[in-house]
Amino acid sequence: MRSTRQLRMVLRFRLFREHDMRCLLSSIKAGLITFVLVSLLGRELFAHRPIFTADAAASPETAIRITNPDISQVIYREITQHTPQVWLTFTAPKDFELFIQIGVPVIDRLKDFRPSMALIGPGLPADAAPFPLPQGLGAKVFSTKEVEKPRFFHEHFTSTHSWILRSETVRLPSAGRYYLVAFSLGNQTGKLWLSLGKRESFSLDDLKQFPAWRKRIQEFHEVKKN
Structure with missing residues (x-):
């Protein structure tokens, strides 16, 4: 019969092995998700992590903060008379x-829409630039x-x-x-997407959000349902 000490050691060993196995499975899942996303979602647009936020993003003071500019990310917004910049x-x-990179959805009314980018x-x-810059900063404008x-x-x-208008x-x-701004000249209005970064990075939680992401992106592009 095993002693209490031996039973405790066996239990600890089993728990350790279970923890190790969970860590291994998590690593495998993360690797598989990245592989599937890169393979199936395309390496140019949806490889960007979508940025969905209610932030105004209409000025330097309300700009959306990007933590890792090397990670590929994209924001979908509409330029209007009330929100002329992102x-x-x-x-x-x-x-x-x-x-x-900047582009617009393939929608007939947007075929002549030519928004610009500015790096500040x-x-x-x-x-x-057609708007005031934060004090002491310069700007590089990329017109389309x-x-x-x-x-x-x-x-x-x-x-x-999508129509990709410019990549730099x-x-x-x-x-x-720094600030990355999308804007429109000549009072043009319309939908656009603005992206930065190249490195694909997705988490396990991202997989759960994909159905909702897909729905919102399709709505933005005005995809007609069958």
Whole structure:
């Protein structure tokens, strides 16, 4: 018959093995999710983590804070007369290579909509922007008004279509706080999406949110239900 001490040791060993197994399974699940997302969702648009928030994002003061600008993320918004800009903000080190992209849903009324991007931050040139800049910061403006044939993109998982208007990679000249802004010239209004970052990163919790994400993205793109 085993002693109480031996039974305790056996129990601890079993608990340790169960903990190890749970950690291993979590790692495997995380790896499988990343593989499935990258394989099935496409590596260009939905590989971005969607940003859904009620924040106004209409000024530097209300800008949506991005914790990791290297992780691919996208925000869907509509430019209107009352909300003429969409502001994101993040901090980054000097020489950080920032990938940014802007596009619009494939909707007939948006075929001539040409929103622009502006990167605002320390050490950037003083490009003209149609709105006041935070004090002491410069700006680099990326216009899309010359784009005649946007790049068509079909996202398989959400069954949505987009016109990609412009993609840029910018090496940041200084460390500090930056802003990425989407805006429209000439009083144009319409829906757009603005993205930054390239590194795909999804958690187990993200998998649970995918059905809701898909529904919201389809609604934004005005996908007709069969």
